[in-house]
Amino acid sequence: MNQDFDLTPDPRVLQMLGEINLHQWRCLAELIDNSIDGFLHAARSGSPVDAPEIGVSLPTADNEDARVVVKDNGPGMSFDLLENAVKAGWSGNSPLSSLGLFGMGFNIATARLGLVTEVWTSRAGDPEEVGVRIDLNDLRATGNFKVPRQTRAKPDHNAHGTTIVITGLKPDQRAYLARSNNQKTIRKHLSRAYSSLLGKSEAGKIRLMVGGTRLSPRRHCVWNEERTVSYPDGTVARAVEMIDIKLAPRRYCTHCMRTLAPSEEKCPTGSPSCQIVETERRIHGWIGLQRYLHNTEFGIDFIRNGRKIEISNKDLFSWSDGETSEVEYPTDDQRNRGRFVGEIHIDHCRVSYTKDRFERDDPAWNEMVRIVRGEGPLRPIVAKQRGYAGNDSPLYRLYQAFRRSSPQGKNGLWSRVLVVRDNDRAQQMAELFEADDPDYLTDERWWQLVQEQDKEVLGDTPGDAGDTPLPAGFVDDDATPADGEGTPPESEPEPEPPAPPPPPVRHQLYELSRKYVHPTFRVEYDVQAYAVEPDDPDLPSGLPWVLKLDDVATRTYGFLVDAAHDVFRSTTMTPLDGLLTELTHRTVEFLRGQSQDPSVAGVLADFRRQYCVDTRLDPQEIIALATSVLGDIARAIPTMAEVSGEKLYEELEDGEKATIARRMANRDVPDHKPVIKEGRFWEYADLESLRKLFNRRPEMFFDGRFWNDGYSAIDFGNDGVTEQARRGVLARYDAYFGDAIWLANQSPSDVDRASRDVVIRATCSVRLLKSDTAD
Structure with a gap:
């Protein structure tokens, strides 16, 4: 006897979906996505909703009556559409142009927050609202997914929209949502995630209310896109790099939600439900400079169909050769702060089922990476050593000009890197920017500070x-009185007052x-x-x-x-x-x-x-500065040396070679031979070895190679005098090296115990060791 297997999932599946770790704001975003999709569908079908609005109500107290409500004035749904909308795994949306995707977002979000969900919806002209109540405990007790349809009277037949009410909130969710600080965090995330749609969308300007507060698009506090920096060699660096690349169209299976390879005529799954369409592909957006530095508040936002899927992502700031991965930014800031930000739209790239990450195995992701940052390392020396050349990507251009958080060289100008020296001040100004203070919406206040800093450097x-x-x-006490005050009679004309002194x-x-x-x-x-x-x-x-x-x-x-x-x-x-x-x-x-x-x-x-942060002798900061400057010198040696890397390596003593080999092994360098050949082994050398190289080959460092001070160019026309002058330059910089090495080898407690004068001298030496030349 032929019998069919009944593969209807156990009702406990819905409860298991609630165990998926999804942040509270992302749960709300899944429900907001459904409302926005309703607005977009109505607009695309020629019946846009007037004044589209979504309201989210959150608990005000941590008690058993707490509830979450998401309500919109969208087009509403019929009985059949509502049935499908709450069914796990069903999606009537186009995966290419909608926010909703897998048909699981509603179930994951509601089950994550609470045990009971009610949905009520109606269309304009419907005499009543239709609804469904999903009680996860009841479903589990009955062992099936069958729930009755419900209706209720609608006072206004012209009203339309959908309301989702979640009750029986889980204790941890209830406690989190009831805290005002957490609600503030939720609003911050949502205003950023929907910043593109809140400002402008196909459905018009969507109004999103969360906890009684209207959300405004959260903008990036960046330098003006017209702000540029010109360099002596004629190159111009822009504070914002715009990106808009139209790619060749590809075939796409709307059922399997995957892009087909150019060689694939049909979807490889071979399902009878597969439907192949040709989709347009485009990567657009921008990357630029934030007006302040921060340890975490930087990175690139990646956007799909107007919603930010990944926020402040830093993946593009690392480079991998397939075996190892190296962080390339930020590496030049003593406190590991960054300021590169951006927004990249990649609507055609596949995302995870929780919609919190773009799938890295999708070829579209790697295609985007090549466009935005190029294939090779961002560091020019390493790129050249690895055989990469010709990188003209937006991130590469930004990196070359602005990766540093302070000027390069002893007399570098802050305007060359667009950095406010007092970062705490810059952050306070950014808070006023966030508060929509009109005096801080443009970058003029930041620019005034940068110009003032340059004047200090130039001695103006x-x-x-x-x-x-x-x-x-501060006004003149003898100012002219107002009209009508103390006016003499016309018969006695007052003599003409003397001209006021210049201000x-x-x-x-x-x-x-x-x-x-x-x-x-x-x-x-x-x-x-x-x-x-x-x-x-x-x-x-x-x-x-x-x-x-x-x-x-x-x-x-x-x-x-x-x-x-x-x-x-x-x-x-x-x-x-x-x-x-x-x-x-x-x-x-x-x-x-x-x-x-x-x-x-x-x-x-x-x-x-x-x-007085800038003048503070913070042990950790000055030790990090010394280590960074000495590292810059080590990394620059391959570009300054006029002999091969092997030649410089052979000049080392056996103990120095052993130290380099041991450090390479500790850092999992796969093959030491190319590192030695390219001269990159200095990055693994002891600091005293670096000092010895300087004393052996000082001509490598001076006369504009790393420092502008002359050495080989010194010539007094007398060999003895010339040699004496060169020895003086060498001794001065050797002392700088000694101070910097001492500082780099100290612990914070050692620096705390050292005398103030010693620490000040060593810190000044480190600054004098900074390069005078561009990379």
């Missing part, structure tokens, strides 16, 4: 203030102009700082600075400073120190007699810890 004195307005409160020359100091907040007592000062001349009428005679309350209502202070005053001809006193001293005394006076009653020493220490 503050120039004519020109159009710089005088700070409020004092003032130059705004953007680096000091900011809001200062004491980290403990939260006393705030909004300061506008200006560099002034010694004879400025508002600067008391002979004093280096003055701080005055300009505007009582806004608590805005004016700080006038004579930067040329003798007090600043010191290694330990700067205008910032003067300002912080003033703020300290004002804070102590403000809090005097209160419960805190702080001391001057404590308040000043707190202010300096908060705002």
Whole structure:
């Protein structure tokens, strides 16, 4: 007797789907995707929804009545469509142009959050709403998937949309969702994930409300795409690289959701349900520079059909030869901070069933990688050594110009790398950007700081203030009275007043102009700082600075400073120190007699810890700086050497060779021979070996090869004098090497125990060892 097998899944399958580890915001995104797909389908069919809106309600308390509700005013569904929509594995969407994909998102999301889900939906003109209730415990008890259809009256027959209500929330989900900080995190993720669709879509401007808050697209805080940097060799680097590449169309199976290889005429699965279509393919977007550095907030967002699948991904910043993988960015920042960001649309690439990752085995992914970053390493020296040449990818161009977080060379300009030196300040400004403060939406404030930093490097004195307005409160006491005040009789004409004196020359100091907040007592000062001349009428005679309350209502202070005053001809006193001293005394006076009653020493220490980051002798940072600079020298040797790598290797002592071999083995270098031949073995050498090479072959390093100081070019016309001059240059740089090596070999506790003068000298030596040349 022929019998069919009954392969209907056990109801426990739905509960097992809920065990898939999916972040709460991604669960909500799966339900939001369905609503957006409804809006898109309506628009494409010629019946767009007016004012499309999605509302997400989250629990306000951690109790058994807590629920999650997702409601939209979309086109709604019929009975049959609703039945399919809640059925695991069914999808009526086009996998090429919709957000919904596998037909599992609804089931995974709802089962992950709670045990009971109700869906109610109706179309315009329907007399009632239709619904379904899915209780996972009931399904398991009955042993089947059959649930009754439900209906309820609809007061307005013209209303339309769908409502999903999840109750019986799991205890861990309920506790997480009820916390206000977690809801803030969810909103942040959703506003970023849907940033492309919230601003503009085929369905119009979609309004997304989460927990009563309307979400706005979360933009990247990047330098203006028109901002460029020109170099002496004529090359121009752009702060933003635009990408728009149209690829050859490919055949695609809508049933199996896979792109066919060019040689495949039919889908290899051979299913009778396979349907082959030809799909257009395009990679577009941008990569660019964030206006601040961060340890985690950087990377590329990868987008499918308007929704960000991967956010702040850093895969393209590493290079693999198939055996080993090396991180190439960030490697030049002492604190391992990055700023490369971007948005890349790859609608035709396959994603995982949880829609949190693009599948790396899809040929479309590798195709995108080749377009965005090229095939070889981003590091030019390593690329050349590995036989790669001609990389002109967007990420390669960005990397060559802007991978560093500080200028190259001892007198490098910050404008060449578009970096604000005080990164804490840059981040605070970015927060104002996020808050839509109009003064911070463009990059002008960041650019003003960069220009001011360059003037310090170049030694420029503050120039004519020109159009710089005088700070409020600093005005001439003899100003002309307002109309009608003190006007003399017409019979006695007042003699013509003398011409007013020209306004004092003032130059705004953007680096000091900011809001200062004491980290403990939260006393705030909004300061506008200006560099002034010694004879400025508002600067008391002979004093280096003055701080005055300009505007009582806004608590805005004016700080006038004579930067040329003798007090600043010191290694330990700067205008910032003067300002912080003033703020300290004002804070102590403000809090005097209160419960805190702080001391001057404590308040000043707190202010300096908060705002003097650049001058702080942090042991970990300066050790990392020494290691980084010495590493730069080691990596540059293959490009500077005029002899082969084997020749330089043979000059080493046996012990030095053994150290290199041991370190190569520890780092799993597969074959040491090409490393030696290419001269890359210096990356594994002891630091003293590097110093010995410098003393053996100083001509490799000077005269514009690594440093601009002359060595071979020194010629006094007398052999003895010339040799003496060269020995002087060699001894000076050898001392720099000694200090840097000492610092790189210390632990943070060792540096803490060392004298302040020793640490300052070693730190200065490290900075003097920085290269003067471009890579």
